[in-house]
Amino acid sequence: MQTHIFNSQVPVSFREDGYLNATAIAAHFGKQPRDYLKTEQTQEYIVALAEFLSTKTKILVEENQLVTVVNGGNSRGTWLHPKLAVHFASWLDARFAVWCDMKIEEIISGSLKLSPAQKQQIQQAVMARHHRTGEHWQEIYRKLHSFCQVNSYHEIAAADFDRALGYLNSIQDAPEVFRQPQAARFEDHEVARLATVVYYCNWACRLLEEVSAPLKALGYGKALTMWTIADESISFLRGSREALERELPNITDSYYRNHIRHSLCRFDAVQTI
Numbered sequence: 001m002q003t004h005i006f007n008s009q010v011p012v013s014f015r016e017d018g019y020l021n022a023t024a025i026a027a028h029f030g031k032q033p034r035d036y037l038k039t040e041q042t043q044e045y046i047v048a049l050a051e052f053l054s055t056k057t058k059i060l061v062e063e064n065q066l067v068t069v070v071n072g073g074n075s076r077g078t079w080l081h082p083k084l085a086v087h088f089a090s091w092l093d094a095r096f097a098v099w100c101d102m103k104i105e106e107i108i109s110g111s112l113k114l115s116p117a118q119k120q121q122i123q124q125a126v127m128a129r130h131h132r133t134g135e136h137w138q139e140i141y142r143k144l145h146s147f148c149q150v151n152s153y154h155e156i157a158a159a160d161f162d163r164a165l166g167y168l169n170s171i172q173d174a175p176e177v178f179r180q181p182q183a184a185r186f187e188d189h190e191v192a193r194l195a196t197v198v199y200y201c202n203w204a205c206r207l208l209e210e211v212s213a214p215l216k217a218l219g220y221g222k223a224l225t226m227w228t229i230a231d232e233s234i235s236f237l238r239g240s241r242e243a244l245e246r247e248l249p250n251i252t253d254s255y256y257r258n259h260i261r262h263s264l265c266r267f268d269a270v271q272t273i
Contacts, residue, residue, distance in 0.1 A: 001075055002107070006099055013077075017254040017261070018104045019068070020085035023077035029092045033078040036091050037067065045087055053255065065262050082108065082254075108254050114154070115250060118161050122153050125168035144168065158252050188256040195244050195263035202237045203270050205230040241267050 001021075003011050010028050013021035022033040036042055046066055066081040080088055082104045089097035114122070126144070130137045141153065147167050148156050156164050186194065208230035216223035244260060251257040 004103055006096060012100070012103070014103070014107055015079065015258075016107070017258040018082035018085070018108045019079045019258065020082070020088070020100065020104070021075075021077040022080050022085070022088055025096070026092065029096075031092060033080075033088070036088055037078075042087070042091075046084065049081070049083055065259070068262065068265070081258075114156055114158055114161060115252075118158070119154065122156070122161075122164060122168070125165055129168050140168070188251050188253045191244070191247055191251060192256040192259040192263075194240075195260040198237055198240045198244065199263040199267045199270070202234065202241075202267050205233050205237065206270055237267075 001013055001015055003013050006012050006025075010025070012025050022036075026033050026036070049066060066084050068079040070076050070079065085104060086097060086101045089100035122144075126137055126140050129135065129140050144153060144164060144167065145151060148160055148164055150156055153164070208226045212223045212227035212230070215226070241264060245264060248257060248260060251260060
């Protein structure tokens with residue numbers, strides 16, 4: 001979570017994926033999120049936004065994924081999807097809406113920087129070029145920054161990674177610096193789908209546990225097998241959930257990152273039922 005100041009005095013909380021905490025800022029304007037959410041116009045907008053995102057990403061986006069309510073901890077409040085947040089902000093105040101739109105764009109674009117592994121590859125390519133050409137490593141960094149139009153290689157966008165690495169490998173008559181072997185990984189949308197499957201499998205296991213006892217009492221012969229399948233699967237699903245959470249920092253697309261986070265929250269909610 002990160003906090004930004006509106007109008008030099010009003011703190012506004014955002015998540016790294018651009019979701020806005022609507023509760024505190026609504027109170028500043030003397031309003032409440034629930035009044036905004038219950039209007040017919042808002043409900044129509046939420047339905048339309050969910051349909052659009054589902055079509056765009058080819059992953060079903062449920063309307064309740066656009067609004068998340070956290071009841072405890074430091075992140076308590078009503079959190080709105082970035083697109084819905086701007087719509088909500090315009091309901092509060094025109095100037096705040098403009099500021100909110102700009103701030104969300106800044107937050108989301110800022111999350112698409114190089115990953116730690118990519119930064120390490122840049123460092124390795126710089127040193128390899130230094131050894132090949134005799135150029136001072138600081139001069140190589142200076143040229144790289146100028147080539148990518150940034151002040152530091154930390155500011156290079158993830159989309160420009162291949163171009164930056166290609167530049168460092170572009171010395172005439174010198175062998176290329178090949179990337180370090182990388183472990184195979186899924187695309188962002190594939191990880192998001194996997195997170196959904198893990199959540200639904202966990203839910204299914206909980207339902208199996210719930211119905212196995214009544215079915216056993218009714219004399220169903222496979223009731224114990226149902227309970228065993230659920231009990232043994234849950235430990236594997238917990239491990240899968242932990243792996244997905246570790247993968248979150250590597251997801252560059254904010255929409256898919258939020259989709260995974262939402263699936264993990266729903267996984268945890270099933271655990272407590």
